Amino acid sequence: DAKTTQPNSMESNEEEPVHLPCNHSTISGTDYIHWYRQLPSQGPEYVIHGLTSNVNNRMASLAIAEDRKSSTLILHRATLRDAAVYYCILRNTGNQFYFGTGTSLTVIP
Amino acid sequence: DAGVIQSPRHEVTEMGQEVTLRCKPISGHDYLFWYRQTMMRGLELLIYFNNNVPIDDSGMPEDRFSAKMPNASFSTLKIQPSEPRDSAVYFCASSLGHSKSSYEQYFGPGTRLTVT
Numbered sequence: 001d002a003k004t005t006q007p008n009s010m011e012s013n014e015e016e017p018v019h020l021p022c023n024h025s026t027i028s029g030t031d032y033i034h035w036y037r038q039l040p041s042q043g044p045e046y047v048i049h050g051l052t053s054n055v056n057n058r059m060a061s062l063a064i065a066e067d068r069k070s071s072t073l074i075l076h077r078a079t080l081r082d083a084a085v086y087y088c089i090l091r092n093t094g095n096q097f098y099f100g101t102g103t104s105l106t107v108i109p
Numbered sequence: 110d111a112g113v114i115q116s117p118r119h120e121v122t123e124m125g126q127e128v129t130l131r132c133k134p135i136s137g138h139d140y141l142f143w144y145r146q147t148m149m150r151g152l153e154l155l156i157y158f159n160n161n162v163p164i165d166d167s168g169m170p171e172d173r174f175s176a177k178m179p180n181a182s183f184s185t186l187k188i189q190p191s192e193p194r195d196s197a198v199y200f201c202a203s204s205l206g207h208s209k210s211s212y213e214q215y216f217g218p219g220t221r222l223t224v225t
């Protein structure tokens with residue numbers, strides 16, 4: 001299974017943009033890039049996903065490198081409620097996800 | 110919809126006892142997943158079902174673990190006999206699995222299992 005690499009932790013000031021990087025150098029042509037986040041004491045929740053093009057939704061934006069070997073999750077204005085562990089996941093043509101260790105985001109008031 | 114429902118939310122049991130965790134997926138979802146989360150190993154996929162049929166159980170740690178899905182609205186994860194190293198948070202998730210969906214998985218609140 002293709003693997004992802006993320007920094008263990010990041011900090012951001014409240015109301016500033018946050019760029020969460022993810023490397024996936026062994027990605028295959030059919031792998032989708034998914035991002036989930038896990039708030040304290042909760043189950044993971046979907047954030048965004050994409051294949052080749054950049055994607056935007058109400059929660060975040062996903063920027064995918066042209067060679068697809070890396071991607072960046074962008075939170076446009078971090079709030080205290082965005083403090084969570086963010087997981088970058090590759091989904092193949094099946095339906096199973098393999099979560100890595102994720103990035104723990106701390107938002108500083 | 111109430112989302113994915115798991116019970117119990119907390120379970121404390123003694124080593125050697127049987128433990129049964131329960132999950133009700135979101136109505137209409139055809140995929141169901143069981144995960145385990147620990148500090149040491151993170152979030153691990155144990156098994157998943159499609160239309161009530163187990164598709165991949167390669168993540169089930171050993172024969173002490175078993176999972177069933179007798180119908181589209183109910184699944185169980187059983188540990189018999191339980192051991193202290195089984196202490197973890199167990200999550201159930203469900204999703205729609207077709208090309209027009211995002212394959213977004215909806216997670217339940219989890220069951221925190223403590224085996225003493």
